[in-house]
Each structure stands twice: as structure tokens, then as C-alpha cells.
Amino acid sequence: MRAASRWRVLVLALCCAPVACGQQFQINLDHLTAKASETVDLSLNGSTLQFAAKFLDSKDPDQNKVKKLIAGLEGIYVRSFEFQKAGEWSPADLETIRKQLKAPEWSKIVGVKSTEGETDEIYLRFQNGKINGVAVIAAEPKELTVVNIAGPVDLDSLAELGGHFHIPKMDVPKQKDVH
Amino acid sequence: MDWLEQELKDALAREDPPADFASRVLRRAERPVTPVYRFPRWLAAAAAVVVLAGTGLEYRQYRGEMAKEQVMRAFEIASVKVNRIQTQVREVGK
Numbered sequence: 108m109r110a111a112s113r114w115r116v117l118v119l120a121l122c123c124a125p126v127a128c129g130q131q132f133q134i135n136l137d138h139l140t141a142k143a144s145e146t147v148d149l150s151l152n153g154s155t156l157q158f159a160a161k162f163l164d165s166k167d168p169d170q171n172k173v174k175k176l177i178a179g180l181e182g183i184y185v186r187s188f189e190f191q192k193a194g195e196w197s198p199a200d201l202e203t204i205r206k207q208l209k210a211p212e213w214s215k216i217v218g219v220k221s222t223e224g225e226t227d228e229i230y231l232r233f234q235n236g237k238i239n240g241v242a243v244i245a246a247e248p249k250e251l252t253v254v255n256i257a258g259p260v261d262l263d264s265l266a267e268l269g270g271h272f273h274i275p276k277m278d279v280p281k282q283k284d285v286h
Numbered sequence: 287m288d289w290l291e292q293e294l295k296d297a298l299a300r301e302d303p304p305a306d307f308a309s310r311v312l313r314r315a316e317r318p319v320t321p322v323y324r325f326p327r328w329l330a331a332a333a334a335v336v337v338l339a340g341t342g343l344e345y346r347q348y349r350g351e352m353a354k355e356q357v358m359r360a361f362e363i364a365s366v367k368v369n370r371i372q373t374q375v376r377e378v379g380k
């Protein structure tokens with residue numbers, strides 16, 4: 108291989124590094140950061156997840172569920188934007204992501220579009236007949252969230268966890284034994 | 287003998303010590319010598335290792351807690367969205 112070709116391969120490999128190292132598709136939504144009133148950008152690779160798992164408390168129900176979910180995961184990548192007014196993101200923003208979530212690698216399992224302008228989609232990535240990744244697109248007029256969970260994911264457990272969050276915990280005093 | 291010679295003779299003339307000189311010297315010799323305290327090098331090195339290890343553990347704990355918070359936040363966002371989508375699908379199916 109000539110030197111110039113080697114350099115091209117190296118540059119190409121470096122450009123593709125974010126996708127190759129865990130993240131299964133690129134979330135090119137940086138241009139929305141300036142318009143958003145609140146932005147969440149989380150890129151956690153496998154080693155960070157396994158490191159964090161050591162600090163999750165198994166006695167806490169939510170943390171215990173997350174601990175079980177992250178076992179074997181290669182990464183979780185979240186981009187979420189909240190806007191003051193509607194119309195800050197465009198359908199083209201979603202299209203750049205949808206273009207990457209194509210068959211045979213990806214399968215769209217859920218697509219919900221409401222009259223209130225909500226668009227929700229879930230894609231699964233299969234490898235050797237097993238789920239190897241999840242992509243979630245949740246778009247509302249004033250909010251846009253894209254998630255990529257890389258690795259084997261149990262969607263039911265994930266959804267169940269979502270039902271637990273935001274529910275305030277109540278410390279119920281134990282009843283004294285009556286003798 | 288000139289004046290300089292006389293001066294030298296007076297200055298270098300033999301003089302007997304005071305009567306208690308010997309006893310004073312003996313008393314001083316018997317007094318315990320205060321040792322000069324020298325901090326052992328190995329102890330300084332051990333202290334440095336303990337401080338560094340402690341700081342390292344503290345930093346590891348801090349990083350772990352940060353990673354944990356980020357993981358919980360990521361899963362909170364992901365799971366709430368999936369839960370909402372699942373609920374919508376169930377409602378459509380009813």
C-alpha cells in the first residue's frame with residue numbers, strides 16, 4: 108500500500124472512530140445546541156458504564172435495575188434538547204438520523220405520530236439474530252431526544268425502569284410487631 | 287624587655303583554674319545529651335505514599351460518583367421515553 112493510501116485509511120479510521128468505538132450511529136445535532144434552552148449530551152462508553160456500575164447501590168431499586176441493564180452494554184449515548192418555543196428543530200434533523208438506521212442492520216419496531224406533533228420511533232439493531240442495539244427518537248414540538256444504547260438491551264426492563272423514575276420514594280415506617 | 291614583651295608575658299602567664307572547675311566539667315559531662323531528632327526518610331516516603339494513595343482513592347470515588355450520576359441520567363431519559371412510547375402503543379392497541 109502506498110504511503111498516501113495509508114494516510115487516507117488512517118484519516119478515514121479516525122473520522123469513523125466515534126461510531127466504531129461503541130456508538131452505532133452519529134447524532135449530528137450540534138447545531139441545535141445554540142437554540143435549545145436545555146441540552147443533555149451524554150456519551151458513556153463501555154468502560155465508563157462498567158466503572159459506574161461499581162458505584163451503583165444494589166440496595167436502591169432503580170440503581171439495581173440500571174446495574175443489571177448495563178451489564179454487557181458497549182455504551183449509551185443521549186442527546187436531548189428542550190426549546191422555549193416550537194419549530195426550533197426541523198424534520199430534516201430527524202431525517203439525518205433516520206438515514207443511518209436502515210435495514211438490514213436496523214429494524215424499526217415502533218413508529219408513533221400524534222396529532223399534537225409528537226413523533227416517537229424505536230429501532231433495533233440485530234446481530235446474529237440477537238438485539239445488539241437500540242435507537243430511540245422522541246420528538247415533541249419543544250423537545251427532541253435521540254438515544255443510542257449499544258449492546259444487548261432488554262427493552263421491557265428499560266421501559267419498566269422508566270415507569271419507576273419520577274415517582275417519589277416514600278419511607279413507610281415499619282409496623283411494630285404486636286405481641 | 288620592651289613593653290610588647292611584657293604584654294605578651296602577662297597575657298600568656300600560667301593561671302590556675304578556679305577551685306570548682308573540675309567539678310563543673312564533670313557535672314556538665316554527666317548531664318544527658320539531648321539527641322538531635324532526625325525524621326526518618328522511610329517514614330517521610332511512607333507518609334507521601336499514604337497521602338498520594340488517599341488522594342487517588344478520593345479522586346476515584348469522585349469520578350465514580352460522577353459516572354454513576356451520568357449513567358442514571360442517561361437511563362432515566364432513555365427509559366422514560368421508551369416507557370412513554372410503549373404506553374402510547376398500548377393505548378393505540380386498545
